[in-house]
Each structure stands twice: as structure tokens, then as C-alpha cells.
Amino acid sequence: MNWDVETLSRIQFAFTIMFHYIFPPFSIGLGLLLVIYESLFLITKKKIYEKITRFWIKIFAANFSVGVASGIVMEFEFGTNWSTYARFVGDIFGSPLAAEGIFAFFLESGFLAILLFGWHRVKPGMHLFATIMVAAGSILSGFWIVVANSWQQTPVAYDIVVDYGIRRAVITDFWAMVFNPSAMVRFTHVIIGAWIQGAFLVMSVSAYYLVKKINVEFAQKSFAIALGVAAVSSLAQPFIGHEHAKIVSEWQPAKLAAFEGLYETQTKAPLYLFGWTDPDTRETSGVAIPGMLSFLVHGDFDGEVKGLEEFPEEDWPAVNGVFQSYHLMVALGMLFIGVTLLSLFLLWRKQLFTPKWSWLMKLYIPAVALPVLANQLGWVSAERGRQPWIVQGLLRTSEGISKSISAPEVMISLVLFVLVYILLFFVWLYVLDREIKHGPEHLSTGVEAGYHKKSERMDVIKPH
């Protein structure tokens, strides 16, 4: 590998965005669940729902802060490492980013203050309103950033111009840019993926309590509602994925061909369940359903699907890598459907929380890692599948880098990010672990715990 600015910047971007993307889906997913739990508290007035709401708020907080901290890097990395790209797309890509700040981040961060600290400060109705606003803000933020990314996948409503010696794309129609062909379907796909991830976190922690036989009522109620969200979301995902695939086949045929390991253009194109593609022999082997890909794309087993041979090899993504990440994501999606439907059935038969099925509960504890993985793999497929383009068909990734930075500089920043993020990741896990072990009974954060000497307390603040 050539350790130049391009390679290092790609590694750095991949590393920082993948680390960041652990957190926002949890926030979006937990946000929805908090709205449900708190609404139930306001409707039923039952103490148990207050306990549930307040506990998950604490988990939400720890997660949100790392998301914000790692997110600020993303806002500026387009300028630091990809400045030629930034000049090229600024007219278009900058707008959704600015809109995200004005419409989503202010909403989210403002009401977050009430969500986190306002339980005793504001009326219950106002608190619920704040919770809804935070959840809505996180979804809106997802909307604008997916819009920006989708324009890179399916660019429309632009002109290429040269201003002051800079080649760039400018918007011709703002709303056509916002609702570009892949924007809405990808936005839905991302949000539902986030709901699955958030629901699996709640199920994981609840399953831990159930296996330990502590906080049983709390855990069962939390689990059952999260399970409902996870099951509905998992079931919806293949349909959206299907709509998405049709758009990919139309706008990014090379990407679809790589997803499916399709080298030759053919009718009755097969759909691989799993397999291996060899770029040297240009063959894909594995278990496939004949004609299924043609059917999914065209609704017709005889539909023609373009293979990679249609495109110059320099325009191909890394075929086997994309094939594997895409197929693993799909397999995980299928697993979520199976597991959540089985669990729903057991819940309906009042068997889910019985000792007979405790092995299933045990599996739910580590299972939270799977939707995280699936969401990551989805983005890896989307972004690597677009290569070698940074903006599909308009600008190559190699053309997008900053001209004024050097490889050693990027190496320094990359090492810094790796060190800091590893530290953050383990601290985050540690803090979550502590919160979970304290459990919902532990609502006080232990004022001044650990400071036993009176002189250190400086009890000079008189409460009113």
C-alpha cells in the first residue's frame, strides 16, 4: 500500500466516521423508545414507567455525549482532508450540512438540556415534549446528512461550472437536490436501521437483568416494547432495501453489479445468498437463486441486469469486499427478522421470560453488537461500492484530497484519533457497564461520594 495523503485520509475518514456511527443510531433508536416509555408514564401514571424512562435517559446521555464529541470531527474533516472535494461540492453539499445545524442540532441540543436535567424542573408534559423534540432532532439530523450523502450517490439538479479557476458543481434546483432519487429511501433505511440498533441495546440490557433475576418487572416491560419496535423495523427493512436496490441498479449499476458479484450482463441474473467472487478469474461462486436478481430489479425473471463488464475496470469498486459486506448485512437483517418474530411469538404465548427460554435471553445480551455491525456494513457497502468515485461519475476520490497537506501530517492526526478514540471507547463501555450494574434503582449519582474529609466538601452552598 502506498501511504500517501489519499490513502491515509481515506483511512482516517473511515476510522472517524465508523467510530462516530456507533453512537447516532443508538441515540435515534433510544430516542424513539424514550418517547414511547415516557408517553406510557404520562398515560398510565405508573411508577414503573417513570423508572424505565429515567434509567434509559441516563444510558442515552452517556451515548449522546460521545456521539456529539466524535461528530464535530466529521463537520470539519471535509475541509481538512478533502478540500478539493469541498470546493467542488460546497455549493451543494454545504447546504444540507448548514441546514442540519440550523434545523436539527439546535433543536436536539436545546431540548436535550430539559431531557437530561429537567425531570424536577419542568412539568411532566413539558418534559415529554422535550423528549419528542430531541428524538425528532436526531431524526432530522439523520435526514440532512443522508440527503448530502445521497447526492454524492445520485447527483441531480446541478451544473458543472468553472469559477475563479475552480471547477465545481452548483445547484440548479434546491429541492430537487434535497429529494434526489436515492435520498428518501436511504433516509428511511438508515433511520429504521437505527431503531433496530437502539431496540437491541434495550433488549440486551433488559435480558442481562432477566438472566440475573434482578429488576424483573422493569426489564420485562422495557424488553417487550423494544422487541415490538425491533420486530416491526426488521420486517420493514427488506422492503425498503428492495426499493433502494432498484434505484442503485438505475443510477449506480456498477455498484449493484459489485454487490451481487455480477461480471456479465445477463437476463435471469442470479441472487447469491452467500459466495465468493474472484476478481482474477471474474467468477462468483456460491449458493444462488437463479433469476432472482432480475426479478427483484425488474419484477421479471427475464429482466436484464448489467454486469461489471459494461464498465471500464478503473471504474470498478473493490468487488469481493463490497460483495461480502453487503451480503453479511443482508444475512444479519434476515437474522433479526427470525429472532424478533420468534421472540414475539413466545411473548404472545407468555413463554418468553420463562426458564425454558433463558438461553434465548442469554443470546440477547451480546446480540446488541450485531445491529451495530449491520449498520456499519451497510455504510461500508454504500461508500466502498461508490468507489472510485467520491461523487458518482463526477469526481474521483483521488481528485478530492487537500493539496496543502502532507502525508506525515495526516499520519500524526490519524495516530492521535486512534489513541483518543480507543480511550473513549473503553471509557464509554466502562461507564455504560457501571450504569447498567447500578440499575434503575440507583437514581442518585452519589453526591460527593468518595470525599469523606469534611475539608474537601466545602459545604458553603446553602440550598434554598
Place this chain on the structure above:
Amino acid sequence: MDFNVVWYILVGVLLVGYAILDGFDLGVGILHLRSKGDHDRRILMNAIGPVWDGNEVWLITAGGALFAAFPNVYATAFSGFYLPFMVLLIALIFRAVSIEFRSKEPGKRWRSFWDGGFSIGSIVAAFLFGVAIGNIVMGFPIGEDMEYQGTFFDLLNPYSIASGFFALSMFALHGGIYLNMKTEGELQKQVQGWIKLNYWIFVIFFVIFSGMTLYLKPEMIANFSFGKIDLPGNKHELVENHETMISVFAWTVVVLNILAIANIPRMLSKGREGWAFISSASMIGAVVMLFALGIFPNLMVSNLDPKFNLDIYNGASSAYTLKTMAILASFGLPFVVSYTTIIYWTYRGKVKLDDSSY
């Protein structure tokens, strides 16, 4: 007035908002290690607890707005300022997570570690903001292709370092004046002691730094001179046509700045905590506006050739985008103001710790 000017003002508004609001968060961070004892440090951290996150959004939105409205400036500035900027990002990361994690564990070592992260993160961030402003005044080696041509060490010139210390003293003062509103009793007395010291440190830096600016970069007051001082290179027609108006406005800001600085000790001695804060906020707003007026209509000055300056025209997006985004922003900003008002109103008054505090 065209939309390029509108966006210069809008980005300026976002940066003024950021400097005033996150300015006191940074200031509290700078002062944090000077308070002793767990209880006091919790009070300090919780004084900004509910609001710091929203305050940081002003910076993120300013970044987005710069990207949308002046992509060439966004691209040149951040790639040219690469390593200091990465350090800034890491400082802001530490500041953010330290606030969240500090009180999660009772252990003394755990808490001192995050106290350090919070304070050092704030100090580094405040200093680097100053260094960045200093470099904008001194100019960058920007070439014909709009790219930064210098090295990392060009960014560390004496003026910019002085600017870094100036920013540090300004935010430390502002943070103290904010804490004066949020604390009571002994702690408040302690805070007032810090303010007295920081005020004079700030005034000294202010005088030195203003003098350095006038001596090293007399061009900075061209827009204040009613056309008496000429900039090297061609004068922008926008400035040419509105010389009097721009200069009158600029002098108004200068007067406001001096009045605000003078008003701070007056209000403090009268015990008017809120008014002292308003004075301090006006002072910061005025300082940011003075820089903006000094370089207008440029956003980044090239010290190779004034022809290579990035201004509100060659740095900007297309007229259509500027117009569309201005309309969108005019829908959004009233909402932003209303959320901000609700939050500050909800958390008005002195800090009280409860079971959801940090």
C-alpha cells in the same frame, strides 16, 4: 447589498453567538482547576451543564454555514490550518466527554483525570481560537490556486501567539463573570477574586494586542478611516461606495467595546451580576465584530499578493445557493432563538445540584 454580504453577516452572527455562549463555557473550563474540592467543581461544571452542548452547536453551524456559503474559504482555511485544527478538535472532544464522564465515578483519581481533561481541553481550544484569529489578521501564504502554501510553523508567529493569550484572558474573564451569576456564598466570593485579577490581565492584553495590531497591520483600520488609509491592491467597490457608512458603524463598535469593558467593574461593584454578564458578552461580540470589520470584504487575506485574497465573492457559492440558504436560515433562526431562550430561562438562577446533575 447582495447575498454575499448577507452571508458574511450571518456567518459573523453565528461566530459572535459562539464566542459569547461557548466563550463562557471555555472560560469556566479555564478556571475549573483553580477551584478546590469536589463540591465546588461540581457546581462549576453544572453551571454550564445544561447549556454547553447547545452552545457548541453555534460552532458546528458556523462551520456548516461557511461550507455552504464560502466553500473556498472552508477548504483553504481548514486544510491550511491542518494540525492545529486537529488538536482543536481533540481538545473539544476531551472537553465534551470530560463533562459527561466526570461525575459517573466517585473515585478521586477518576474525577481529577476528567477535571484535567475538561480544563486543559478548554484552555487549548480557547488558545487555538485566538491563534486562528491572529493568523487571519496577519494573512496566510495563499497562492493563485487558493491553496495554502505555507508550513505548520508559519502559523505560530508572535502576533498569533499573542492573540492566543488575548483570547485566553478574554474567555477566562467572561467565564468568571458567568460563574458570578451562577454561584453563591464563599464560592462566589472566590469567583469574584478571580474576576478582579483576570480583569486587569485582560485589560493589559487588550492594550498590548491592540497596539501590536495597529503597528503590524495598519491595514486593519482601513475600514475605520473614512477612506483616509489605502489598502495595498485595488479597493473593493463595495467598500469604496460605502466608506462613510462602514466607518461610522466601525467606530460605533469601537465605542461600544470600550464602554462594555469599562462597565464591567462598575456593574460588579454594584452587585448587578446580570448586567456585568451583558457587558462582558457585548465586549466579546464587539471584539469579534472588530476583526470582521477589519478584514471586510475579505475572509482570508493572502500575504503573498492581495490579488489572491479570498473575499466574499471569489470564496462564495453561487448566487442561487446563497439566496436559497438565506431564506432557509431566516426560517430557522427564529426557532434557534426561541429554543435558546427557553433553555436559559428554565435554568436561570443559581446552580443547585440534584440527582440528574453531573
